[in-house]
Amino acid sequence: MRIELSRFRVKPGKSARVDEWLKMLNERVAECVQTLDREQMKLEVIFREIVDGIDCLHWVSIQGDEG
Numbered sequence: 001m002r003i004e005l006s007r008f009r010v011k012p013g014k015s016a017r018v019d020e021w022l023k024m025l026n027e028r029v030a031e032c033v034q035t036l037d038r039e040q041m042k043l044e045v046i047f048r049e050i051v052d053g054i055d056c057l058h059w060v061s062i063q064g065d066e067g
Contacts, residue, residue, distance in 0.1 A: 001042075002063045010055035018048070018057065040064055 010018050025032055025046075036044055043062040048055070 001065060002061075004059070004061050004063075006059045008057050008059075010057060015055050018055070022046070022048070 035041075040063055041061060042064045043060070045060040047058050047060075049058060050056070
């Protein structure tokens with residue numbers, strides 16, 4: 001099993017694009033789950049944090065071993 005935590009800064013001026021992307025993920029949950037299944041991903045969580053005007057995305061993922 002592999003567990004990862006990653007953080008990425010959103011490029012300046014791209015916050016609206018992130019809003020659109022997160023909205024699309026929420027609207028297409030069934031397709032996202034199918035993708036996670038193919039990737040043997042047990043859990044993937046994306047959350048956003050804005051601190052002192054800096055917009056960041058955080059990913060937490062757990063990928064399971066097959067067998």
